Amino acid sequence: YLTWKCNPKTVAEAQALAKAVEGGAWEASKVDVVLFPVALHALPAQQESKKAKIGMQNPYKAGAFTGEVSVDQIKDAGMEWVLVGHSERRHVFKESDSLLAERVKLSQDSGLQVIYCIGELLEEREAGKTNDVCAQQLDAVLGSISDWSQNGYG
Template sequence: MTRQFFVGGNFKMNPATLEQKKGLVSLLNEAKLDPSTEVVIAPPFLYLIPLVESIRKDIKVAAQNCYLKNVGAFTGEVSPAMLHDAQVPYVILGHSERRTLFHETSELVALKTQAAIDAGLSVILCVGETLQERESNRTVEVVNEQLDAVIAVLKESDWSKVVIAYEPVWAIGTGKVATSAQAQEIHAEIRKYLTQKVSPTVADGTRIIYGGSVNAGNCKELATQPDIDGFLVGGASLKPEFVDIVNAKA
């Protein structure tokens, strides 16, 4: 199966001003982007609806998080039903910053994933290990445990709405990056695990993207690996080099 290349830009809690956001939108609206690559950008919640209305139609918009209920007394949360109603097609769930800073468990991430898919959203599901876990040779164990919680609640048909982002926590925002061989090894392990725990069809069809200090300098080599189907980009998504990353396969 040929999997469509996927590049996501996670703006995190950036940019700080509306003018900076407008500058990013103008850059992307005017850029020459590889039409064979699916491009999704995830701004802070405040900018979601304006971005849906102002970004070119071949670029999709994602939320950076959502709650597991559609309505209710949950101050400060945004529901998957609200995102769907606002024509936001994607949501990022399980990002390492949500897991480490906000103490989200794999079970909570799984429930959010199920709720998002049930509401009609597609999910960028993040998994990955810390430096301590990698140095203890627990990378595969940790990633599989994070996947297990999601596997337990999804139907096989739900996986068509999931993009898995492997993000080694030690490589996020540090300037460090896994070598292309290291990244490929874990991507292949994830695909093998999906074969065993879900189905060969799901394993073959699910896009597994890499997120860990991806930039214009390393994206082309990473993109040559057979099980790396794209990228989830952090800091570089706020810079002109994001266009180069989108065009990594061109």
């Protein structure tokens, strides 16, 4: 998978990136290539993607949640994949393991494929805490996973 985080700056650049991935030497029948652009660029990038799939970052439930994109909206746009738990969501936006587990469950219950990200900070790695941190992040989501075939890990 390729997460674009909060890049690029323009729709045209997003479309160009999607088109460049399309031109790569890979076969869609042998591998899933999923691009995760920012929400505003997802549909324009999808127009350029025939082999690669376009997914959405950070899904949530429908309702009065300013700035969120619901799993229903993602499915309505024809997307099959979501990315949950990237390090910036955990550390910059302070999203808890329980919130991320909720995002995984909502996504799976809606039939979406999930890439669930785990990982430690540099300080945690240097302190020898990698296994503990990753185990905690996995433990938090294990009860939310209803179908293991609907998941990938980043």
